[in-house]
Amino acid sequence: MTDEITLAVLKRTLREGAGADEAVDLDGDVLDVEFAELGYDSLAVLETAGRLSREYGIAMDDDATTAAKTPRQLLELANSSR
Amino acid sequence: MTGLGVTAPNGLGIEDYWSATVRGRSGIGRITRFDPDRYPSRLAGEVVGFEARDHLPNRLLPQTDRMTRFALVAADWALADAGVCLEDLDDFDMGVITASSSGGFEFGQNELRALWSKGSQYVSAYQSFAWFYAVNSGQISIRNGMRGPSGVLVSDQAGGLDAVAQARRQIRKGSKLIVTGGVDGSICPWGWAAQLACGRLSASEEPDEAFLPFDRRARGHVSGEGGALLTLEPSDATREPGTRYGEIAGYASTFDPHPDSGRPPTLAKAIELALADAELSAEQIGVVFADAAAVPELDAVEAEAISTVFGPHGVPVTAPKTMTGRLYSGAGALDLVAALLSLRDGVLPPTTNVAPRLEYQLDLVTGSARPSAARAALVLARGHGGFNSAMVITAGDFRRTQ
Numbered sequence: 001m002t003d004e005i006t007l008a009v010l011k012r013t014l015r016e017g018a019g020a021d022e023a024v025d026l027d028g029d030v031l032d033v034e035f036a037e038l039g040y041d042s043l044a045v046l047e048t049a050g051r052l053s054r055e056y057g058i059a060m061d062d063d064a065t066t067a068a069k070t071p072r073q074l075l076e077l078a079n080s081s082r
Numbered sequence: 083m084t085g086l087g088v089t090a091p092n093g094l095g096i097e098d099y100w101s102a103t104v105r106g107r108s109g110i111g112r113i114t115r116f117d118p119d120r121y122p123s124r125l126a127g128e129v130v131g132f133e134a135r136d137h138l139p140n141r142l143l144p145q146t147d148r149m150t151r152f153a154l155v156a157a158d159w160a161l162a163d164a165g166v167c168l169e170d171l172d173d174f175d176m177g178v179i180t181a182s183s184s185g186g187f188e189f190g191q192n193e194l195r196a197l198w199s200k201g202s203q204y205v206s207a208y209q210s211f212a213w214f215y216a217v218n219s220g221q222i223s224i225r226n227g228m229r230g231p232s233g234v235l236v237s238d239q240a241g242g243l244d245a246v247a248q249a250r251r252q253i254r255k256g257s258k259l260i261v262t263g264g265v266d267g268s269i270c271p272w273g274w275a276a277q278l279a280c281g282r283l284s285a286s287e288e289p290d291e292a293f294l295p296f297d298r299r300a301r302g303h304v305s306g307e308g309g310a311l312l313t314l315e316p317s318d319a320t321r322e323p324g325t326r327y328g329e330i331a332g333y334a335s336t337f338d339p340h341p342d343s344g345r346p347p348t349l350a351k352a353i354e355l356a357l358a359d360a361e362l363s364a365e366q367i368g369v370v371f372a373d374a375a376a377v378p379e380l381d382a383v384e385a386e387a388i389s390t391v392f393g394p395h396g397v398p399v400t401a402p403k404t405m406t407g408r409l410y411s412g413a414g415a416l417d418l419v420a421a422l423l424s425l426r427d428g429v430l431p432p433t434t435n436v437a438p439r440l441e442y443q444l445d446l447v448t449g450s451a452r453p454s455a456a457r458a459a460l461v462l463a464r465g466h467g468g469f470n471s472a473m474v475i476t477a478g479d480f481r482r483t484q
Contacts, residue, residue, distance in 0.1 A: 016144075017144060017206070017207075018141065018144055018145070019139075019140040019141040019142070019143050019144050019145075020140050020141065021139065021140070021141050022139060022140060039141055043145075043207050043208065043210070044141075044207075046207045047144075047206060047207035047208065050203060050207060053203060054203040054204060
């Protein structure tokens with residue numbers, strides 16, 4: 001079992017893989033804010049899931065990934081895939 | 083044509099580019115973007131001093147090739163130059179039609195390297211579109227909320243004019259604003275391998291001797307990156323006078339028969355058809371911006387086409403692309419910018435370093451810039467494999483003064 005994937009890891013991965021919208025404060029309370037509101041489209045979420053998958057050696061289903069609308073949902077999916 | 087945006091090897095923005103071009107200042111030098119030592123061609127026209135993060139949102143950086151960043155910025159500059167207020171227009175009345183010759187090669191190279199060295203999990207999701215021919219149109223469309231007629235023209239160097247012609251068709255069908263032109267570039271090892279395979283890259287190591295179209299020493303071209311984007315609006319647009327650079331008066335494209343067919347090439351036909359479309363005579367054209375292949379057989383074809391239509395030494399001809407290299411799909415659009423600014427300022431930029439062969443019978447603008455009273459210009463662009471395109475443009479005040 002690998003370490004739990006945290007919000008901090010997710011935010012770092014989002015920034016590395018998809019950049020960050022200058023108008024959004026990612027360091028604020030974003031756990032339940034929709035990715036669209038954070039400036040991320042479905043491809044950005046897919047890219048982020050791909051990076052988490054290879055970093056943690058997990059497999060995240062593409063359809064389930066795109067169904068995750070918020071950081072909390074994506075983290076739940078990622079951690080349940082460990 | 084109401085707004086211009088330029089990212090060229092010898093200048094960023096229209097005034098930088100134009101002042102360098104009129105003065106004959108070249109952007110060609112030894113390749114710096116990768117080590118060219120082991121390649122037979124080591125010169126290129128590279129855009130220098132461009133920091134994408136100074137111009138574009140952070141979100142766009144992980145998903146864009148270098149040439150797409152140029153395109154997004156050139157589009158921003160063209161729209162600002164035109165002074166259009168996008169909020170005043172319906173999303174579906176605005177479109178983006180660009181040309182491309184190779185797509186995002188450097189981005190693709192990096193992802194292919196990741197694929198083969200580390201595995202498919204390491205390939206960016208953005209590879210799905212970042213390499214693609216239509217990516218510049220798509221990204222400009224998304225960035226500016228332009229959801230009307232859009233697309234990409236892929237006809238090598240002819241594409242830069244073909245895209246603008248397609249934009250004109252959409253304006254005639256009712257669109258209010260089309261961002262059009264071409265920005266290209268693949269100065270990376272993978273792109274270089276592809277360009278070398280065409281067999282037309284100059285092997286010269288001397289920036290002033292490497293790209294000499296119409297010269298006895300012509301030995302292929304230097305490749306460059308960048309190009310230009312323009313805003314096209316209906317000529318009856320209710321804009322203040324003086325906001326337009328000029329009009330697209332005529333256009334035609336032809337495709338050459340197979341070289342072994344015994345039938346002649348068709349560039350002269352393209353010129354004649356473009357003049358007919360413009361309802362102008364050859365005498366009314368004040369300057370020709372040449373395709374300028376710098377391959378002797380192709381130079382001969384172009385020189386003959388020009389002297390067939392205009393007569394020997396019948397019209398000033400220039401090729402400022404000797405200062406940028408050939409920009410493929412970016413070339414035709416950049417030449418349109420140069421032509422518009424020539425008409426605006428009454429000056430023709432030089433074809434640097436070239437001493438034309440006498441038998442071509444061309445009145446080539448060499449040495450330094452030449453004063454001109456031209457009110458109409460012809461721009462030529464040819465693509466590998468037989469594409470010929472010709473576009474006639476007129477100054478904004480042309481119809482009133484002639």
